[in-house]
Amino acid sequence: MSHLAETLADFTSQTTFDTIPAASRERVKYFILDGIGVALAATRHDFARSVYSGLSTLAAGDADVIGMPARLQMRDAVMMNGTLIHGLDYDDTYMPGNMHFTSFSLPCALGVAAWRHMSGRDMLTACTLAMEISARLGAVAQGALIALGFQPSGTLGAFACALAAGKLLGLNREQLINAQGVALSMAAGSMQFAQDQRGPGTKRIQPGWAAVSGITAATLAQAGFLGPYAAYEGAFGFFPLYMGARVDACDYTLATRDLGTVWEVDRNAIKPYPACHFSHAFADAARIIREKHALQADDVVRIVARVPEKIVGIVCEPLANKRRPDSSHGASFSLPYAIASAFVRGRYGLSEMEADAYRDAGVLALAAKVEYEIAPEWRIHASNPGEVTVHTRAGQAYTHREEINRGAPERPLSAQEITAKYYANALTAITQAQAERILGMVMELETNKDAKLFAAALAA
Numbered sequence: 368m369s370h371l372a373e374t375l376a377d378f379t380s381q382t383t384f385d386t387i388p389a390a391s392r393e394r395v396k397y398f399i400l401d402g403i404g405v406a407l408a409a410t411r412h413d414f415a416r417s418v419y420s421g422l423s424t425l426a427a428g429d430a431d432v433i434g435m436p437a438r439l440q441m442r443d444a445v446m447m448n449g450t451l452i453h454g455l456d457y458d459d460t461y462m463p464g465n466m467h468f469t470s471f472s473l474p475c476a477l478g479v480a481a482w483r484h485m486s487g488r489d490m491l492t493a494c495t496l497a498m499e500i501s502a503r504l505g506a507v508a509q510g511a512l513i514a515l516g517f518q519p520s521g522t523l524g525a526f527a528c529a530l531a532a533g534k535l536l537g538l539n540r541e542q543l544i545n546a547q548g549v550a551l552s553m554a555a556g557s558m559q560f561a562q563d564q565r566g567p568g569t570k571r572i573q574p575g576w577a578a579v580s581g582i583t584a585a586t587l588a589q590a591g592f593l594g595p596y597a598a599y600e601g602a603f604g605f606f607p608l609y610m611g612a613r614v615d616a617c618d619y620t621l622a623t624r625d626l627g628t629v630w631e632v633d634r635n636a637i638k639p640y641p642a643c644h645f646s647h648a649f650a651d652a653a654r655i656i657r658e659k660h661a662l663q664a665d666d667v668v669r670i671v672a673r674v675p676e677k678i679v680g681i682v683c684e685p686l687a688n689k690r691r692p693d694s695s696h697g698a699s700f701s702l703p704y705a706i707a708s709a710f711v712r713g714r715y716g717l718s719e720m721e722a723d724a725y726r727d728a729g730v731l732a733l734a735a736k737v738e739y740e741i742a743p744e745w746r747i748h749a750s751n752p753g754e755v756t757v758h759t760r761a762g763q764a765y766t767h768r769e770e771i772n773r774g775a776p777e778r779p780l781s782a783q784e785i786t787a788k789y790y791a792n793a794l795t796a797i798t799q800a801q802a803e804r805i806l807g808m809v810m811e812l813e814t815n816k817d818a819k820l821f822a823a824a825l826a827a
Contacts, residue, residue, distance in 0.1 A: 371599040374623050375500055376543035379530045382627065384492045384813070391630045392813075395495045397785045398459055400809045401637050402469040403433060403825060404792035405458050406451035408717060410434040410827075411796060414571055418450050430478065431826035434796050438826075442579045445478035449575020453520070455717065456567070456699050457641035457792070461498075461634065462751070462775070464505015464523070465513050468635070470574035471524035472497035472531065475581055479535045480818035487815030493531040495632060497581075501527035502631040504599075506621040507606065511613050513558060521556020521573030522609065526598070528581020529588075536589055546585045548594020551605055553580035567696045634776040637785055640715045642699040645678040648753025648769035649702055650709035656757050656765045657710050664711050664729060669758040670737045672702060675745040683739050690734045695720040703737035704730070706755060716791070750775050797827070 384392070409415050410433070419435060428440035432447045439447060452458050453470035460467055472494050480490035504523040505512075512519045529546040538546060556573040588594065597604050600619060607614045640647050649672050656662065674683060682702040683689060692698040698720050707730045709715045718724060745752065754768040771778040780788070786806070793802040808821055815821050 370544075370596050370601075371619060371622055372544050372547040372596060373540075374626070375526075375530060375547065376540050378626055379496060379500070379534050379543055380540055382492070382496055382534075384488050386627070387492065387495050388630060391632050392491060392495060394635075395491065395498065395632060396809055396812060397782065398469045398498070398632075398635060398637070399473055399491075399494065399812070400789050400806065401785055402452045402458055402473050403805060403809065404789035405455055406433040406448060407796040408457070408792040409451040409454045412454065414454055414568065415451055418572065419447055422447055430481065431822040433825045434827050436827045441478050441482045442582060445474040445578045445582065446572070446575040448474035448477065449578050450572050453574045454571040455641050455720075456643070456696075457638055457717070459635050459637045460644055461502045461505060461631065462636055462644065463510070463631075463634070464502055464508070465510060465519050466501055466505040466523070467520045467574060468498045468501045468524070468527070470520060471528055471578040471581075472501065474575055475528040475531050475578035476535070477818065477822055478578070479532050479582060481822040482819075483535065484817050484819050485535060487812040487818055487821060489535060490815075490818045490821070491812050493535045496534055497524075497527040497531035498632045498635070499630060500530055502635070503622040503626070506631070507599075507617050507619055508610060509616055509618060509621075511610060511616055515610065515613065516558045517609055518556035518558055518570065518573050521577050522554040522605070524556075524574055524577030525550040525554040525580040525584070526605070528578045529584040530581075532582045532585035533588065536585055538585060538589055542585075542588045544596060545592065545594040546581075546588035547598045548596060549584035549587050549592060550581055551595065551598045553584060554605060555580075636774045636776060637780050637788075639773045639780060639784070639788070640705070641717050641720055642705055642715065643682055644751050644772065644774075645674075645682050646700075646702050646705035646753075647774065648751055648772035649674075649755055650705040650715045650753075651773060652753050652755040652767040652769050653706040653757070654709040654713055654715075655769075656755060656767050657713065659767075660757075660765050662710075662757065662759065662765075664733045666759045666761070667710075667733060667736060667757055668760055670706060670710075670733070671756045671758070672706060672737065672739045673742040673745075673754040673756075674702070674739050676741045676743070678702075679739070679741065686739075690737065691731055692725045695722075695725070698725040701734075702739065703734040706737050707731070707734035710757075717795070750777055 430444035476494035
């Protein structure tokens with residue numbers, strides 16, 4: 368039988384810059400720009416400094432890190448860049464697979480291409496490959512991996528990065544198959560952080576580790592190290608092993624259907640808010656009601672959000688905790704806080720994830736008035752709709768429903784909106800001139816003759 372690893376190895380070998388649709392390549396540039404902006408904003412946070420401090424004790428190196436002055440060994444720089452891109456939960460999401468693919472694809476492609484002084488064209492090709500392959504692998508599990516306790520970005524990202532790194536390193540078909548088999552022993556990403564009061568610390572590092580694992584798997588395969596062929600569907604391959612009794616829910620055809628013809632990267636979603644996607648439409652609905660009807664927080668007696676049942680445990684419960692988040696992570700996964708913040712302030716950005724914002728008495732008073740009811744006709748899908756009803760002291764009830772959340776594939780953010788988000792994030796860490804230079808380099812990435820120069824431009 369033909370194994371999935373063989374099909375993906377063939378796809379990797381046969382894909383070139385020119386076989387990727389121009390529109391898809393252009394969209395990937397905006398994913399890269401978005402990821403860089405988020406990474407720059409993350410450099411100001413304690414988690415970034417602690418990870419950087421730990422990695423810098425291992426060994427000196429000459430690889431650049433986004434927004435940071437010192438250099439690390441190449442794989443450590445890759446780990447650091449992945450942490451920065453994913454650390455604020457503001458990076459893009461491929462919803463069918465619950466995959467944050469820029470957070471590992473960009474560090475992997477940038478790290479290897481800069482290390483080998485390859486072109487921006489090569490880097491963009493490899494980055495797109497990692498995104499496309501990870502999206503398709505994520506879709507196979509049909510959303511079940513997270514429920515089973517595995518973060519798809521940390522697990523499946525390792526396989527995608529093994530292929531992307533292998534592409535850059537010139538691996539042949541047999542070596543690309545072996546690289547995927549080696550990655551099987553490295554794929555890791557536990558969701559235990561979501562059960563722990565300490566917050567999302569380990570979540571932040573998992574995509575970077577996936578990129579490191581993929582690069583390591585590719586270099587081992589290049590050196591002749593062997594890995595199992597049935598890396599995905601074998602008795603102890605990824606999906607049977609990680610999905611267990613739910614393996615029958617896997618649809619392997621989703622990984623290969625129209626491969627190379629239909630590009631799943633086009634269905635990726637860029638976040639307008641630094642919070643869980645499930646809360647975005649509700650925040651917009653609350654803001655729209657406030658603006659349309661000229662309401663103030665004091666006018667409100669009750670707010671009711673109609674939600675799909677499957678998001679209740681993520682952003683609605685336990686309700687008492689969600690109404691009073693005690694951390695930036697708690698704030699980003701709180702529907703009551705998202706609604707209250709957007710209503711009171713008319714915005715829901717990075718500043719709303721700071722302690723003085725999520726502890727604000729006025730916002731918390733309104734969050735305490737937010738209730739939810741389950742909308743049985745709704746299911747989780749890429750559009751993530753949201754409906755909010757605001758009940759006022761005057762006895763009126765105003766309802767607004769966002770059928771499709773901003774940033775979803777059916778309602779993508781425009782180039783102007785993505786660029787504005789990039790500047791808002793980047794300017795928290797660098798100057799306007801630096802931000803403009805990076806923007807120009809990303810938009811003309813395929814003309815760059817040496818990815819090392821691009822990586823250096825991203826460093827502080």
